[in-house]
Amino acid sequence: MVKEVKELVNRPDNTAYTQQRLPAWQPMLSAGIVIPGFVSIGLVFIGIGVALFVTSQSIQVLEIDYTGVEQSSPCFKCSDQTGKKCDCVMNFDIDSLFKGPVFFYYGLSNYFQNQRKYSVSIDYNQLTGDLDYFTNPDDACFPFQNDRNKPIVPCGAIANSMFNDTFQLFQLVNGQKKEVPLDGKGIAWWTDYNTKYRNPSVTPLRNAFNGTVKPPSWPQAAYELDTEDTSNNGFINQDFLVWMRTAALPDFRKLYRRITEGDYASGLPAGNYSLEIVYNYPVLSFDGRKKVVFSNVSWMGGKNEFLGIAYLVIGSLCVLMSIVMLIVYAKFKFPEED
């Protein structure tokens, strides 16, 4: 016995794995699974589609282009001036209550924040408040790395091109302008505000910026971005954070303010409104467009019919295909042969 065991030293192991006999499930795309599967998936998709579509329909959106391309536009006068401060007013009506909370966006078109060179022109180390990188910004920031041998803070093309139009919204009540309060807090991602971007721990903040210069396109330095709220300055300025989160596509919206306070907490009532714009940001040179957008949201976010329709179409196709497959299956029903 012992001898026999010794003789068969080369005998392979008899395990399920080595003999390729692992217990396994061998699924098959049989008609019994595929056709009912398609029907149920189709029905589920149609259900989702209907829900999405209905929800989307209930969302209100108001878009106002203020680029000033047409001569009739109140902002036409500002459009050709570059760099010079210019104000213009856009008036608009709301027919029925614009349910709150209302979100106030600015939008840019034909603006390539996703251009590769542009999107990497940023120094993350600097933006975490690392003072070493204040004096010596990353090469990625070029050509907005140094300005006449002084380091630019915040450096890079993204920061340099920060959107700097400002808006004030008034409701016209009996010829009186009643300012709609705009809430600029918490419009950026929580993670951006709390972890990704940090100011250097130097007080006052401006001292950290000694020896640096502001980006060339900026009217004021980073520590002076918000004159009213000192804690909203430097790299954690909400507008700055919103801008720095670059858009995926050349047409994009960015959150500007929320309308959540006072009389307007439940929405914008019907009436006439006036939007006063400080027009700073030049876009016409590259055929860009600027607009403001008011929108409310649902559980699924803003208005978009695409997804609902897509679900409906795909769901219906599934059901249709299941019928086709049923017919084909009936016709080619496998004869039971070898």
Add this chain to the structure above:
Amino acid sequence: MSRRRVNSSGSLHPDDEVMPYSDDETDDELDASSEEEEPEAPPGAPQPPVEVKPSEMGWKVKANDRPYHHLPEFQKKVFLCFKKSRYSGNAIKTYKYNVLTFIPLNLYEQFKRVANLYFLALLILQIIPDISTLPWYTTLIPLVVVLGVTAIKDLVDDLARHKMDKEINNRKCEVLLDGRFQESKWRDIQVGDVVHLRKNDFIPADILLLSSSDPNSLCYVETAELDGETNLKFKMGLRVTDERLQHERQLAEFNALIECEEPNNRLDKFVGTMLWDRERYPLDLDNMLLRGCKIRNTEHCHGLVIFAGADTKIMKNSGKTRFKRTKIDELMNYMVYTIFVLLILVAAGLAIGHTFWYEEIGSKAWYLFDGKNHNSSYRGFLSFWGYIIVLNTMVPISLYVSVEVIRLGQSKFINWDLQMYYAEKDTPAKARTTTLNEQLGQIEYIFSDKTGTLTQNIMQFKKCTIAGRTYGDPTTAEGVTLDRGRPVDWSWNQQADKKFDFMDHSLVSCVRSKKDKDVSEFFKLLSLCHTVMVDNKDGELVYQAASPDEGALVTAARNFGYVFLSRTQDTITINEMDQESTYEMLALLDFNSDRKRMSIILKFPDGRIRLYCKGADTVIYERLSPDSRHKETTQAALDIFANATLRTLCLCYKDISAAEYDAWSRKHKEAQVSMSERDVALDRVYEQIESNLLLIGATAIEDKLQDGVPETIAKLAKADIKIWVLTGDKKETAENIGYSCSLLTDDMAIHYGEDVNEKLRIRQTHRRNEPQSLNRRRKRPTEPFFNMPGKNALVITGGWLNEILYEKKKKRRRLRLRRLGRRPPPAIPQDSQPMDDLEKELRQIDFVDMACECEAVICCRVTPKQKANVVSLVKKYKKAVTLSIGDGANDVNMIKTADIGVGLSGQEGMQAVMSSDYAFAQFRFLQRLLLVHGRWSYIRMCKFLRYFFFKNFAFTLVHFWYSFFSGYSSQIAYENWFITLYNLCYSSLPVLLVGLLDQDVNDKLSLKFPKLYLPGQKGALFNYRNFFISLFHGIFVSLIIFFIPYGAFLQTMGQDGEAPSDYQSLAVVTASTLIFTVNLQISLDTSYWTFVNCFAVLGSIAIYFGIVFDIHSAGIHVIFPSVFTFTGAASNALRQPYLWLTIILSVGISLLPVICIQFLHKTIWPSVGDKVHRNRKKYEMEMEEEERKTKPPTFDRGRRSRRSAYAFSHSRGYADLIASGRSIRRRPTPVGAPPGSIREAPQREAENI
């Protein structure tokens, strides 16, 4: 016209009996000599026979003189001025790396691969700041992993080689040093050393045999490892060394100088001379013991090392193994090139896009100012390189390494397969190359050796007919089993060979009763009339026969009580039913292939003279005396034997009067000394005495087939695999085996050489008569060669093969022309030089076409080289995947030539195995190797490749779609880290497992339905069509992955009012969609779901999310702010229900159409596999029941037609050796010692020393 050509070689027809061995030699010799001749020989002068003069021989070896071989004249330049002796040491080195060279050499080897070089180039591109679009680590990390995995694999391989080398180099051997024999390691042996070898020792180097313990310094060796033949060969020392070099002291003083040929790989040739004491002695192969052989039956011997280590013939022969590639490999490479082209086109297109975009938009956008003054075309150019980097993942970096891992796994499964494990010999199957597995699923032609491959090369005495009565059937005519089917018990016979099986008890009782005179005569003949040598090993008789047939017959006689005990030059001693008697041998009329018989003339102790003869029935019946009895009954028995595919011999005798013998003896002596045409003269004399014979009976020997051969062949034939048998055997034997293993059947029309040649000639004449232009336009003659309905088979001999294929003739002819005086080539090539290359090629194509029309092809009497030629013909003209299977050294050529070589590790040594790609012990394992492992490997590999290409297209092309919205600025659609890890972690494991474990149907069903093998032969599962399907599938999925999110959320905002349309959220959504899609897609493709697969798919998705959340966490950003910049992206994006709905929709759209199409395809055009798969359960149950019920019925060999039943040994016997008495004649021994036989010699020799 063509007739003349056929005859132009001088001979009328090739001889079917003769193996055209000379061709093998002429091939290189002609080349060599023709080159040498040209400058020297004056035209027209008769050439002296080419002889190697001693002075030309460059290899000098001096016995017992190590420093001699380091003389400056024997130094060769190694490197610059470093010199080294040209004599290799005996250490062998097969390993590639050592500790120091491993890293540089291995890296060098790896970067010889285009793919790795490509990624290195990419890496360099990525370092250039103007171009870099991806950080360096996206390429470096995968590249390092790929290189690392390959390096580890190489390292393991090399360690195994190191170990093996060490084992061999450290074997022990006794070497004569400082005047006495000392134990030494093989590696320390040097040229010129005298070594001492014992019985059963392996020979450590190529050694000149000096002396041995046997008479005349005879030495028996087993050459199995060298040429695969198991019967022992004898080698002989020179007479002078035999006489003068028996003792240590003599050997120590031995100082001869050997001059011989340079090391070469010719196993059949050795030329040299020995200069000793101013005398020259010629040396030839008979004096040489070659490395790899084993000393057998000889107690000990002494030899002089001539070639050591790398110079030995076996090492020279091992040569370089040809690098084999699979069809899929080739296809894969072409596809990678296609992808390259695609990549360049796409990148170029996008670069042009960038140029225009920059012109139109980019240059005007103040915010994009980058401080560089490049014009738009230059920017386009940079963008081109940028896109080359971005889209590089279209060429899958991990493709090659994954393919290697899968193949390695497949090979392991082959090694582990218990059903290919042969318990009797304890040999598991072994995949020696790990790169060819999927090719096993594509075999169209199998070329098989016969002896040892189809047959066991064991001859068994099965039946006999004696005086008209047939013995040996285990059943009566009515089919009732006799004696309860027990084999005969041999315990009554002390000297019986226990392994011998015989079923018929009646014959034994017949013999033991001693009543039947014919029966005793029958066995007496068997024990006397042969050329077997006997050896006494531990009291057991061991027979050494020139052919296994003879051995079987003598063994049979031994078991029946007629024991052959010993022979001397002119006596034979047998034990006749416990009564020892010695017969005087008057003459031995040896076998040769013309005579097909052998006879022996004996003088009985009572003075009678009798001739015993055994031979083929055809030749014996011609020579029978008219009053010989039992002719008809024996004939009938022979027919029955032949139908049972047994090999038969007729036995007969004749009494000769003393006067008659004297008269004949005189003629015999005359013939023996006749100078011219001695063989012919001898044959004529033999003919005279071998007449008027009286028939005793006939034997039937079974050339035992290996287990399961007919079943395997039938199964493989069902899988449309054509099997060609290529054998060195005779036509009759081969044909016989063809029938017995069901390769040939009775309904086949068999075509022989003449027939084939004629058909080809006609075809050729036709072609020549056609106008040339027409000839060229019509590519191939389409009409078949065999117009008759029914199956055809080809049986063709090596001689005919040469004739038909115009092989070699051209060269020989040219040479002859040159010798005749260098005639200029004739003006009209059509006539006098018909064998131009085109003609030859067309002829070969015709032959291959014809052979492929046949159901079976048997080539017999072919040389190893011809075997290889046939294989390469089919490979070349049929573009088919070929497999060669064989077990001996004569199969090495064809094993190396075929796409896949299989070696049987059977009885015939290891040569075939060493040069094979797969090795196992039994022919029948071939069906499992092909139909199960091959099929699985092929399906797995195809699935793997299809999916792998798909997954990378789907992954990469998202960038392409995105570029339309990012100003063609080579912006990427995913995070850098995702690109880095996608192929490594997120998508590789499930597909690797599919490549390793997937099976559509299990092994039993694979074997039951050989038709399942067909898709592999057609290459239907992976080809350019599948590649483009993968490409379009990838394009489709990438489209969905980009555009569904584009439509769904990029123009809208999230639940909390923040816009999710930022770049990082998009990257997260596309990446997540992709991960879900590819992992679910592989789940769809997986047909064999084990827990590992499940784990891998879920694991990949889990790993993805795990890593993504880690990389996007705040913590890691704080540590590396500029490396991990996606802080919070995943958590922000993935808490939006809207984005999940987008992901679900994208995944749904990506997968549902695939399911739908698959279902419809399988319903409308189901393949065999689908059908089997569908009814899998049913079949499995059926098979289980079958197994439970009955064992498979034994293979039915019902056939009726009469075939030639002649079989006999195909090499000449030991008759010369016996007749010359060299092995038997006593060496000069002390006076008074009694004359003895060979088996007593060793003891006496021992006393001498």
